Amino acid sequence: MMQKRRGRRKKRVCQFCVDKITVIDYKGIEKLRRFTSERGKILPRRVSGNCAKHQRAVTQNIKRARHMALMVYTAE
Amino acid sequence: MVKYEMGVIVRADLPEDGHAVEMDKIKALIDRFGGTIEKIDEWGRRRMAYPIQKMSDGIYTFITYSAPPEAPREIESRTRLIENVLRFLTVRKDEVEATVVAPPAEVVEASAPVEAPEAVVEEVAVVEETAVEEPVAEEVATEEAPAEVEEPEAKDE
Numbered sequence: 001m002m003q004k005r006r007g008r009r010k011k012r013v014c015q016f017c018v019d020k021i022t023v024i025d026y027k028g029i030e031k032l033r034r035f036t037s038e039r040g041k042i043l044p045r046r047v048s049g050n051c052a053k054h055q056r057a058v059t060q061n062i063k064r065a066r067h068m069a070l071m072v073y074t075a076e
Numbered sequence: 077m078v079k080y081e082m083g084v085i086v087r088a089d090l091p092e093d094g095h096a097v098e099m100d101k102i103k104a105l106i107d108r109f110g111g112t113i114e115k116i117d118e119w120g121r122r123r124m125a126y127p128i129q130k131m132s133d134g135i136y137t138f139i140t141y142s143a144p145p146e147a148p149r150e151i152e153s154r155t156r157l158i159e160n161v162l163r164f165l166t167v168r169k170d171e172v173e174a175t176v177v178a179p180p181a182e183v184v185e186a187s188a189p190v191e192a193p194e195a196v197v198e199e200v201a202v203v204e205e206t207a208v209e210e211p212v213a214e215e216v217a218t219e220e221a222p223a224e225v226e227e228p229e230a231k232d233e
Contacts, residue, residue, distance in 0.1 A: 026167070027083075027138070068083050068165050069124035069134065 012049030024057040026064035029071055040072040077142040085134035085163040088121050095135050098160050105151045111143030128162045
């Protein structure tokens, strides 16, 4: 379609909106881990595809999980 | 009264009942500031994602309680003084709890009448089954996300 974009751009929808998940809990680290890179950085919205509302919730809860040593601040 | 959830990490190298002693202190604090303990979720000993005070393991406990809004501040400031508590975090839980209950109920209603039209007892069984299966299916569905997610990530760095 658009020449500027390399390859086909996948249409991304916020997974939380699709699944109608309203609760994001810092204790559910398996779910949160998907939104971090291997180094433990929080993925940006443009990569994760989350909507603003859920990205905010994810970010908040990843930070909580980090505080409680459930997730890493940084790997290496 | 507001509902709060307090997560506590106690050091794992205490003598046998050391953990219970520390938890009793916290429970006493909650009680002292007008809180009512509703649920205690023990995760037990767990490897921490990074060492805290040179310790790699901690005993995790999550206490759900309801208390007046000024209580958590008092409880936290006093918890901070307990040396064997490595970390703690209080989170408001009331609105979270309300939303937790809603979505699964919808799912149950949709599937139950179709599958179990006969006995009431059976219906209950089916309801329970679907409730248990649901999160698994959910996870599978969302698991596709990371694959997509990782590709562009590599480009970034």
